[in-house]
Amino acid sequence: MFKLRSLVTALALVGSISVASALETLPTVAPAPADNPTTQEKVELGKLLYHDPRLSSTGTVSCSSCHNTMLGGEDNRANSMGVHGQTGGRSAPTVWNSAFNTVQFWDGRAPSLEAQAAGPVTSPIEMGMKSWDDVIARLKTIEGYQVAFEEAFGKDSITKDNATKAIASYERTLITPHSPYDKYAAGDTSALTAQQVRGLHKVQELGCTSCHSGPAFNGPGVFQPFPIHSNPVFAAKYHFKDDKGLAEVTKKADDEHLWKVPTLRNIALTAPYFHNGSVKTLDEAVVVMAKTQLDKDLSTTEVADIVAFLNALTGQFPKQSMPVLPTTPGRTFN
């Protein structure tokens, strides 16, 4: 981890460079790691696995239950609900454009979509499977999966490694380009309203785009501290510091309250906000961020302008076909 406060300050200066050179459209294709090139067969298999509730102990929770591909890629809940109605302490991040995150999970503990996909399946409060061995054993009894894995990875290829690779391949197709902001960035000055343009300039001027930078507004710094400036009102209301972020994983004091910079793409669709989902509206999230990260008190107009701009980051959701999941004729899945 690098020294973040100095980086924030340095990048705040970068944030004031001219608009024209700074705006980047969202790529329409996501990069894939060398050991998992995206293929249509993997995407199709991953789409099945992603939507299959039989990857959970109860047969009721799929990846899409909490990261809903029919909505903004999550569940609009403060904390997701896993098997047997259990809830954890964090809010589900959106799956849309997650391919453009350098690291995954709020605390950034997974270095790839592949690594992320392995996690929730065996979390006792999420999908509740006892082990990946159990998942693989179950998948092997479903003939349609034997076929789909063979098409994607070759014969007898139902493994945890391949299952997570397929899910990641599918997730890399979940991109929402052509937002009003993208059209504006591509040169169509009529794509944003005057208020949205004011909001764009304001987030640059304030320094929001120092951390929320790049085409997905989630880089270049991978981790950032949150909250930077203590605020007793927010502390009492939102309890941000109850969760130590990356330090919960690494157990290092230096990592306390470090978080992955979340994308601002489709941010209007992913209420409630922050790692614990404690803030219900985007307006309030903007107020909180300005105060805790930049020590700024925004006027009502400034908040409205920024929120208008953030709404311009809502992209076009690709038309998808509904998967037809492979069946277990004459018996149940367990």
Place this chain on the structure above:
Amino acid sequence: MFKLRSLVTALALVGSISVASALETLPTVAPAPADNPTTQEKVELGKLLYHDPRLSSTGTVSCSSCHNTMLGGEDNRANSMGVHGQTGGRSAPTVWNSAFNTVQFWDGRAPSLEAQAAGPVTSPIEMGMKSWDDVIARLKTIEGYQVAFEEAFGKDSITKDNATKAIASYERTLITPHSPYDKYAAGDTSALTAQQVRGLHKVQELGCTSCHSGPAFNGPGVFQPFPIHSNPVFAAKYHFKDDKGLAEVTKKADDEHLWKVPTLRNIALTAPYFHNGSVKTLDEAVVVMAKTQLDKDLSTTEVADIVAFLNALTGQFPKQSMPVLPTTPGRTFN
């Protein structure tokens, strides 16, 4: 309710008429009630509502959670799991071809798909909404629903009546024609294997098709008693009689253990079986039905033949697009 045992006997004779005249293909269009003609706009709206978990108190359970349109129209669980992980005593019936049921729910208490759709939303153990007023109030705050209801029903039309009409209209499109059986019934004698033809003849000869008759194998008698013949082994294992069926609703002794005749269409995909989901496999379900309803002990070969035939009732699932649910920019759904 009519005298069922005599009807069963009478129809058992009908079941032995020639194959050619008795086989009926599944219609590809479902009839709609006079006050709810199917329109594309209603179907589109109904598809949104059907897949929207925000019709539940927690935002986690949609119609499709238990009646999964990506699977065999249910969840392959003995009892479905509603909000907060709660379960009831009955197994979710399939939504596929439910348009061809004369009555809905296992106990047949709903006379239409419209009436059925109103139920689970406010059941405390299913979707958990306090009232339909709450559902409507929530839907009214979602701009995309204002538009979709207007297109389907005209201005300011977000009501319980219209919501359930739209869901029913969508469900009327969930038909799985062109099963091997349908092809056989249409004259393609190669569509069934020799074993499946033996199974078909066996279910007619035994009298299964007395109750499971017509193109959806769910008529003409609407209600039937189950189990007819008491069997101590099954009683101890499966507890069929713990649930009194229609009498749980009507409180009439005559209605005890009366049940809607469920469709056999896609029966291979809807394990586990019976109203309480107590029987895990189709093989065992066939053994149980022969014994409890017809007092017959089947040979292993007969069971295998019948199961082979029942697998021929698995239809072709229509390709569907995945709905893009209307969003609540900047805030949550509740």
